[in-house]
Amino acid sequence: MHPCPAHTHALHSTVTETPVITTTGLTKVYRSRGREVTALDGVDLHVREGEVYGVIGQSGAGKSSLIRCVNLLERPTAGTVTVAGQDLTALAGRGPRAGKELRQARSRIGMVFQHFNLLSTRTVQDNVELPLEILGKSGKERSRKALELLDLVGLTDKAKSYPAQLSGGQKQRVGIARALAGDPKVLLSDEATSALDPETTRSILHLLRDLNRQLGLTVLLITHEMDVVKTVCDSAALMENGRIVESGTVTELLATPGSELAAALFPVSGEASGDDRTVLDVTFHGDAATRPVISQLSRTYNIDISILGAAMDTVAGRQVGRMRIELPGRYEDNVVPIGFLREQGLQIDIQGHAPALVKEGAK
Amino acid sequence: MTWSEMQPLLEQACWDTLYMVGWSTVIAVVGGLPLGILLVLTDRGGLLQNTVLNKVIGQVVNIARSMPFIILMVALMGFTRSITGTTIGREAAIVPLAIGAIPFFARLVETAVREVDGGLVEAVQSMGGNTWTVVRKVLVPESLPSLISSTTTTIVALIGYSAMAGTVGAGGLGDIAIRYGYQRFETELMWITVGVLAVVISLIQFVGDYAARGLYRRGGQSGAAPRLRLLRSRAAVNSGSEASDDTDSADTSSEAPKAEVGKVA
Secondary structure: OOOOHHHHHOOOOOOOOOEEEEEEEEEEEEEEOOEEEEEEEEEEEEEEOOOEEEEEEOOOOOHHHHHHHHOOOOOOOEEEEEEOOEEHHHHOOOOOOOOHHHHHHHHOEEEEEOOOOOOOOOOHHHHHHHHHHHOOOOHHHHHHHHHHHHHHOOOHHHOOOOHHHOOHHHHHHHHHHHHHOOOOOEEEEEOOOOOOOHHHHHHHHHHHHHHHHHHOOEEEEEEOOHHHHHHHOOEEEEEEOOEEEEEEEHHHHHHOOOOHHHHHHOOOOOOOOOOOEEEEEEEEOHHHHHOOHHHHHHHHHOOOOEEEEEEEEEEOOEEEEEEEEEEEOOHHHHHHHHHHHHHOOOEEEEOOOHHHHHHHHHO | OOHHHHHHHHHHHHHHHHHHHHHHHHHHHHHHHHHHHHHHHOOOOOOOOOHHHHHHHHHHHHHHHHOOHHHHHHHOHHHHHHHHOOOOOHHHHHHHHHHHHHHHHHHHHHHHHHOOOHHHHHHHHHOOOOHHHHHHHHHHHHHHHHHHHHHHHHHHHHHHHHHHHHHHOOOOHHHHHHHHHHHOOOHHHHHHHHHHHHHHHHHHHHHHHHHHHHHHHHHOOOOOOHHHHHHHHHHHHHHHHHHHOOOOOOOOOOHHHHHHHHHHO
């Protein structure tokens, strides 16, 4: 858990309600030697303009298939993909080859990769110029744009270097500069930080965040690291076995009782110190997070509150988090204080009571 | 046989060999490069997946490669005559040499191009590049060091084949070694010829390696010269296999050694 002061000072992202990436009933079935493997099972994804959307899940959950289906590097078996108002699945045609229209649409979607995928025989600048070559831009225009982008990612001095001479983080910066060459509205990030160390990961994520704010770039990223979601995402979705199990803005998820994603983002632990104790998980989000409710509770009801564990953070510029507290007495004795907390707009999960049921229901 | 007798003989033979091998190499590269690339593209999971075409090309290449060169030369006589107007001499030898070398080179190209990281192809596709762009901007440049090594191997193999071209009166170093050295018991001349061949082959190998290594040093990642390959084989295997299928797993280990070796190289 690390607070990210850079966020709080930077511009807020300008998320609008316009959907930029929409998938409906996206299904991908791989067939090999008569066996069928369902990688995506009816995925509905809604990414709004200007947000950083994180899809998290374990290996094999279908995240890679999902992001590859968004620009149709993988042909979905069923379902539709709409990016910036354009139905890509309709452009795809029937054959396995991408037609001209699909290729044009792809050039307006940037993509960064886990293993950077830079051409080793080209310099950094030439790598960034590659998409512009494909777009048929003139030499002068290409080098102007490439240098501008390298400046944006902070690699002006490496323009003439070869990828092999760069560190992992620098390579990913080149990858990002290259992805931005076609002035995309959307950036797809396929585990862009998974091959990087934590420090470099943070700097790359901050770069993505800054680009999101400066350029109004919509970012769809997939990752298996909760920290990535926590650091940059406005919204997140949890994938399991080719399905999206939970999704929403980070604040919404936090407000959802029994949300697995919220529990993973803000893990709290701690056992009751005795039998006659009530353990509560208090979730702070929205306005309630700014009020000193715990001390109010203590004063109003004259009870001693111990904090067993807490996970607070700044998500999307707001103070959010969860806290596990212990009140003296059994649940029955604490109905009134709990009612007070609920009145304050806080979400309360009572450990050993309702939450277990809710959690099973959510699954 | 005195040196003054041998010298013009060897000189002529050298030129004959270079002439035959030179032209047939050019033709083999022009013909074999697209064929090798096509073998990769039409393969299962390739950009132009076409199993039937792939099998057909593969079989033709196999049959052509399994033919002993001397048989190929005889079998192609009619074809040779239709192109060069004769079945005798240097020009006539170029035709079977080139045709024998095309499938040989094509297989080498196929191996070299297959080594290119699939992620790079994906990257270019994601930028909106078509198959031709992928070939031009990724497959060929990224496998260039390997392609140069393959060309070197092909030239050396062609020098070997060209020894048999003597049977159609094409001359060349191999022909001298057989006709004068072996059949007329001019042992001295035979050894000299073998020596000259050794020097020529070493020279070609050296130049080829130097060129491939020079490119490798510049680029430093895929398509390495064989000697350097060993050092970084693990990293290459890691990134290659992961790019091809689900890229979910994290792989922090492969990056560090890659960069290291790149710098050393």
